Amino acid sequence: MDPQARPILREVPAYVSGRRHAAGVPCDVLLASNENPLGPSPLALEALERARLGWARYPEDDCADLRQALADRLGVPPACVAVGAGSTALLKLLAEAYLDRHRLLVCAWPSFPYYPVVAQLQEARTVSVPLDGQGRHDLPRMADHAAAASVVVVCNPNNPTGTYVSKAELEAFLDRLPDQVLVVVDEAYGEFARAAAADYPDGVRWVREGRRVAVLRTFSKVYGLAGLRVGYLVAPAEVVEAVRRVQEPFQVSSPAQAAALAALEDSEHVARTLQVVAEGRQRLHQLARQLGLGTYPSVANFVWMDVRRPAEQLAAQLMRHGVLVRPGPPGTTWVRVSVGTPEEIGRFEDALRAALGASG
Ligand SMILES: Cc1ncc(COP(=O)(O)O)c(C=O)c1O
Incomplete structure (x- = not known):
């Protein structure tokens, strides 16, 4: 790290993406990043083809x-919607707009x-409230800390556990918070949960x-456009305005805008994805039960499994079979497995049984 860089950067962990775990090992079954196993929407691909003559021009800056x-x-005014290069970009912009060294972010862990x-990059403090015994946000405990917070994030459903908080629970939580707190609900996997x-x-x-x-959603999951980087924020107009103030010009490319617009209309691709994910998720839950591995009931497109041995070690064993999953934080025995196609789940199952030495 350059000693001239801001001192805080020495403390901020580098983000490790799912794929980086595969360093040097070729994997063809990619179940580490919760992407769409069916690929992009065909309508989005057609829109990309049509849009390409415009690529010499800057994109429309306000994604109108x-x-x-x-x-x-x-059912909201366009002034309540912001578009960014993935919901992660919007999350960072929210942090830039609402957090600094005097402010606090509250979120769950894991x-x-x-x-x-994003809080640390703003030199803000974070309180991470452990999940409850069922792998769900402990909203009452989060509310205890939230009174002093500027931003509270609820990941619903939660990555990595796949669990969710209900409408009644979230409403009761919102009712307990002081007016100035901004509650960010990350619904990256909301379509699957719904x-x-x-x-x-x-x-x-x-x-x-x-x-x-402020609700964060993305085109990276059910719409199958993770590589194009498009997400959106739905929030009160003044929050959207604050985010736009810190957003750099032209953040969302014109191919990304065109593809997202088309994918939004592709209800057939969405329906097929939801179907494949629901069936695959059930199969992963069943497999975990058969093998005696712990899980939480997931409503997302991934399942968090307790493999009862160091997660990194098991992930490395699966990689030798060409299967990439996401191990939990160092020291844990949990891995997160994205729901793939039936064939990919079959490959995962074979690799897992081999790795656990339970081929029966
Ligand atoms: C909970 C959650 N939020 C946001 C994202 C990021 O999505 P995007 O591709 O829109 O940046 C992810 C990606 O895995 C996620 O798991």
């Missing part, structure tokens, strides 16, 4: 068409590891009601 389409769909990182659980809440409803709630 995409914001309008999202706003229409969600949860998406980028939350504490299809799996009737009491899974639609965070946008609180934005419509004028609460200080």
Whole structure:
């Protein structure tokens, strides 16, 4: 690290993506990053083809068409929607707009590891509240800390456990918070949860009601466009304005905007994805039960499994079979397995049985 760089950068862990764990080992079954196993929406691919003559020009900076389409769909004004280069970019912008060395972020742990990182980059303090015994956000304990916070993040469903908090639970939590706290609800996997659980809440409803709630969503998961980097934020107009103030110009490329707009209309691809994920998730849960491995009931497109041996070691064994999964934090015995195609799950199952020495 350059000694001239900001001192805080020495303390910030580098983000390790799923794929980096594969360093030097070729894997063809990629179950580490919760991507769409069916690939991109065919309508998005067609839109990319049509849009390519415009690539010599800068993209439309305010993503007007995409914001309008999202706003229409969600029943909010376009002023309540911001688009960014993935929801991670929007998360970082929220941190830049709302956190500094005098402020506090509250989130759960284990949860998406980028939350504490964006706070740390702002030199803000983070309180990470452990999940409860069922791998779910401990909202009452989070509320105890939230009174002093500027931003509270609820990852719903939670990465890596796949668990969710219900509408009633989240509403009770919001009611306990002081007015100035901004509650960020990360719904990266919300589409899967909505299809799996009737009491899974639609965070946008609180934005419509004028609460200080900012919902993060993405085109990287159910829409299959992770490589293009598009996500969106639905929030009160003044929050969107603050985020836009810190967002660099032209953050979202024109191919990304065109593909996202088309993917949004591809209800067939979304429906097929939800179906494949629901079936695959059930199969992964069943496999874990058969092998006596702990899991939490997931409503997302991944399952968190207790493999009862060092997670890094098991992940390395699976890699030798060409299968990439995401080990939990160092020292844990949990791995996160994305729901793949039926063939990919078969490959994972064979590799897992071989690694556990339980071929029966
Ligand atoms: C909870 C959560 N939020 C956000 C993201 C990032 O999504 P994006 O590709 O939109 O940056 C992920 C990606 O895995 C995630 O798990």
